[in-house]
Amino acid sequence: MARPRFKVPHVFVLLTGVILFCSLLTYVVPSGRYDREKRIVEGRERTLLVPGTFQLVPKHFSLRGILLGEESPGRATPVSLHGFLTAVPRGMEAAADIIFFIFMVGGVFGILQRTGVIAATLQRLLDRMGHSGPLLTVALMAVMAVGGSTLGMGEEFIPLVPVFLLVAQRLGYDRVYGMALVLLAADTGFAASTTNPFTVSVAQGIAEVKLHSGMGLRVIFLACALALSIGYLLRYGARIRRDPSASVLHGEEDAGPAPVAEPVLYRPRHTVIILSCAAIFGFILFATQHYDWWMSDMGGGFFLMGIVAVAVAQLPLADAARAFVKGMEEMVVAALVVGFARGIAVVLSEGLIIDTIVHAAATLLLQVPRHVAVLGMLAYESGLNLFIPSGSGQAAVSMPLMAPLSDILGVTRQTAVFAFTCGDGFSNMIIPTSGILMAMLSLAHIPYGRWLRFMMPLFWHLMLLSAIFLTVAVFLPYR
Numbered sequence: 001m002a003r004p005r006f007k008v009p010h011v012f013v014l015l016t017g018v019i020l021f022c023s024l025l026t027y028v029v030p031s032g033r034y035d036r037e038k039r040i041v042e043g044r045e046r047t048l049l050v051p052g053t054f055q056l057v058p059k060h061f062s063l064r065g066i067l068l069g070e071e072s073p074g075r076a077t078p079v080s081l082h083g084f085l086t087a088v089p090r091g092m093e094a095a096a097d098i099i100f101f102i103f104m105v106g107g108v109f110g111i112l113q114r115t116g117v118i119a120a121t122l123q124r125l126l127d128r129m130g131h132s133g134p135l136l137t138v139a140l141m142a143v144m145a146v147g148g149s150t151l152g153m154g155e156e157f158i159p160l161v162p163v164f165l166l167v168a169q170r171l172g173y174d175r176v177y178g179m180a181l182v183l184l185a186a187d188t189g190f191a192a193s194t195t196n197p198f199t200v201s202v203a204q205g206i207a208e209v210k211l212h213s214g215m216g217l218r219v220i221f222l223a224c225a226l227a228l229s230i231g232y233l234l235r236y237g238a239r240i241r242r243d244p245s246a247s248v249l250h251g252e253e254d255a256g257p258a259p260v261a262e263p264v265l266y267r268p269r270h271t272v273i274i275l276s277c278a279a280i281f282g283f284i285l286f287a288t289q290h291y292d293w294w295m296s297d298m299g300g301g302f303f304l305m306g307i308v309a310v311a312v313a314q315l316p317l318a319d320a321a322r323a324f325v326k327g328m329e330e331m332v333v334a335a336l337v338v339g340f341a342r343g344i345a346v347v348l349s350e351g352l353i354i355d356t357i358v359h360a361a362a363t364l365l366l367q368v369p370r371h372v373a374v375l376g377m378l379a380y381e382s383g384l385n386l387f388i389p390s391g392s393g394q395a396a397v398s399m400p401l402m403a404p405l406s407d408i409l410g411v412t413r414q415t416a417v418f419a420f421t422c423g424d425g426f427s428n429m430i431i432p433t434s435g436i437l438m439a440m441l442s443l444a445h446i447p448y449g450r451w452l453r454f455m456m457p458l459f460w461h462l463m464l465l466s467a468i469f470l471t472v473a474v475f476l477p478y479r
Contacts (some may be wrong), residue, residue, distance in 0.1 A: 026351025031076030092216035097295035110327015133317030141185035148189025191425020338435035381423025
């Protein structure tokens with residue numbers, strides 16, 4: 001009798017289990033905290049840890065504290081039953097800006113779908129490049145990787161998943177290939193940051209390294225990492241086209257895109273919509289760099305895209321409203337996943353154990369040679385991302401410690417920043433606490449376990465590539 005295979009639970013069940021596990025950790029992991037100070041980094045006020053100020057905080061246990069939570073001056077209270085049950089709502093409150101941004105972009109994409117511009121443009125693209133799936137793959141991934149590397153784009157790509165699932169379907173690939181076109185490219189670029197304002201810029205500012213310095217090695221690393229990712233995906237695509245049973249989704253119920261519809265005729269108004277939306281999107285990206293725009297501002301820019309598309313296509317307002325609502329409905333799971341994932345950080349902070357984890361890792365790195373310590377930094381940043389799946393948030397927690405630690409180890413601060421960007425970026429491809437990853441998986445109807453089966457070999461190759469570049473950076477030295 002064959003043993004039943006383990007099946008990874010639904011994303012909400014998985015994340016709730018992680019929240020429960022982290023809540024229980026607050027009872028056994030010693031609580032502690034660093035002093036914090038506010039500093040302006042890259043034009044934003046950020047709260048940073050103060051190195052050398054870590055102190056253990058005694059825990060307070062009581063029946064009331066276990067059930068409902070109970071504050072005790074000068075003591076840490078482990079996460080209560082009430083704290084666990086409210087972690088998800090509080091996570092949604094903390095991630096409200098991202099959640100509503102996803103809803104807004106989803107609604108706008110619903111309008112664009114209704115105008116026919118997406119289907120018509122996709123058909124035109126496939127007519128011109130569809131004879132060469134590899135060429136189209138390289139072009140699409142290169143564009144998105146550059147967006148991730150230079151502008152830190154990630155959430156913006158979530159609504160594109162259904163579009164790229166359709167691209168993969170028409171090219172004869174599976175849903176994993178379609179999602180990888182988006183996520184693999186964006187995360188590779190995000191990890192191989194050049195001017196990413198959410199990771200490398202913040203980390204360099206905190207480490208007091210000249211902004212956008214060390215660009216040469218970063219560009220070479222981006223090219224190597226992207227080539228590795230594209231090559232891996234192309235080999236996977238070639239394998240499943242020869243033998244569809246080689247797909248990691250083989251045996252899964254097909255929940256991919258709907259059957260291919262009749263081609264939509266490309267019309268002049270589609271060109272106007274594309275150019276208008278491209279101009280608005282370009283201004284959004286410009287404004288995030290120069291006017292300090294954030295999620296609500298970007299959401300307003302996308303809303304303007306929808307208004308322009310409705311006007312150019314002369315879409316009846318009732319139809320536009322229905323399309324907007326339908327687009328938002330398709331983003332419900334993707335948006336709520338972000339809130340569930342944020343709930344993990346909520347319980348770790350409430351139990352005062354995140355600083356303990358950071359302190360323990362920093363102490364361990366002091367015990368090994370510098371060429372080993374820099375690889376430890378890479379592993380540390382990758383692991384820390386499981387608990388703080390936010391680039392700028394992780395930089396604010398880890399870099400105030402990693403920067404002075406690198407001085408002690410004889411490693412340049414630029415190298416410490418490089419270890420942070422690689423560890424933070426590549427681990428986003430596999431960690432279940434990444435809201436973007438889990439949102440895209442839910443949209444693509446890909447089980448998390450099947451995605452890991454596809455992703456893990458490439459993840460280890462990318463980590464090996466990072467380790468090689470970090471070792472080179474130690475002996476250059478990289479400044």
